Amino acid sequence: MLVEATVLSSRYVMWDVQEADAVALASGGPPAVTPLPGTQLYEQSPNSTELLKSCFSCIHGQPAILYITHYQPLTSAAVNSTAEHSEWLRAIPGLAGRTALVTGAASGLGLAIATALSTAGASVVFCDRDGAGLESATSSIEGDYRRVVLDVTDPEAVVRCVSEVEEETAVDMLVNSAGIGARGTATEYPDELWAEVIDINLTGTFRMCREVGARMVERRRGSIVNIASVGGLAGYPGSVGYQVSKGGVVQLTRSLAIEWAHSGVRVNALAPAQFETTIVRQQWEEEPELGQFFLDRTPLGRFGQTDEIVGPAIFLASTMSSMVTGHILAVDGGYLAQ
Known part of the structure; x- marks a missing residue:
């Protein structure tokens, strides 16, 4: 049966x-x-x-x-096939010949977004601190791309990476996806873990925005997409450091959007809920009740597949959203609508 x-x-x-x-x-x-x-x-x-x-x-x-x-894996009408994604990605105007820099691009949402931008015709700089993972993740990429091993917690490495890329081409789109999740109750959350989460998720995002954004402001054009989280907009137990870091990304996005709007630079953010990435699945295995907590609060009754972040990300990164800045786009199956 x-x-x-x-x-x-x-x-x-x-x-x-x-x-x-x-x-x-x-x-x-x-x-x-x-x-x-x-x-x-x-x-x-x-x-x-x-x-x-x-x-x-x-x-x-x-x-x-x-x-x-x-x-x-789940397959449904709500999740496009790889072939369907490739077809509509290639039809998106204005991405061919553009350069995108994506951090956290060795896995998860960052890899999905970077790969989609490449399929759509953009020249993509895949950045991640995991060099081996980066090489493996890009092994089947057919478009114009380069790999850069980058730790966003290293200020000098960030400056060096952006400078080297900009020597060859102007970065038109920046996607900040580098981040970690760290569970723990507030009363037992160690200073070291707090500092690490803030440094990667928030300060690392700011460093990238500062370096790339300065050049975009000079050129008076550019688009930045930060990866925030529903955890930066609504609270839940057991992830205080992560939620504070993502709440900071939300406010960073809004602040930069206002500051740079007059220069033609747009800054937006995605606020995803639970997506089926390797890291998230590992969390579910360690804490099955965590997955159930989010599922019970997701009106669509399921979690996101990584391909489902692509449409919202490309919309914000491209000129299709030319009148949109300072916006936090929830990609959450209705989680925040309640």
């Missing part, structure tokens, strides 16, 4: 329930795979009613009685 259901990680999970599996498990036989967090092995072969009840309980964060044998 094969059944599909959506669980807290927004994946379609396939349960293949067979009598032979139940017998093997009852006799102490080893499982074929390790169940995902929040589930456990069934002890007997359930009928269809029991199976559906188990799917329902798993969706709501309760222990299921099923044995997970296979799972695959």
Whole structure:
């Protein structure tokens, strides 16, 4: 019996329930795979009613009685295929021949945005402190790009990176996606972790804005997109350092937008909720209740796929949003609408 259901990680999970599996498990036989967090092995072969009840309980964060044998990424009408993305990206006007610099580009949202900009015809500078990850992430990029190993907490490295890029070409678009998440209760949050989160997420973003923005102001054109978070606009427990850093990114975005508007430089931010990146999935595995917390508060009933950040990011980075500055665009499945 094969059944599909959506669980807290927004994946379609396939349960293949067979009598032979139940017998093997009852006799102490080893499982074929390790169940995902929040589930456990069934002890007997359930009928269809029991199976559906188990799917329902798993969706709501309760222990299921099923044995997970296979799972695959979510596919739905709401998530465009790679081919569809490529087609409309190439049709976007005004990006061909432009240069974009993207930090945090070795993985997650930064990689998705940088790759999309490259597909759309822009020359992209992929920046990340993870050199090996950066090389692996860009191995299949076909467009015009370069890799720069960059730690945004190093002021001299930031100046050097921007100067070297600007010697060859003007940066038209800056996307600040470098960031980390650090869980911890406020009463036990160490100074060292606080300083690290603020330095990467907020100060690092400011450094990049300052270096690239100064040149954009001189040229009287340019677009900056900062990656904030719903955590910078609404509170939730257990992430005080992260939320403060992202709240700072929100206000940094607004401040720079006002300061540089007369120079033709636009500064906006994206405020994503939970997206299925490697880091976020690791958090869910460590704290299944965290994923359930956000899922219960997301009206669309699922989390974002990395491709779904691309449209909003390119809109803000490109001239399609030429009348938009100082805006914080939530990409959150309705999380902040409540």
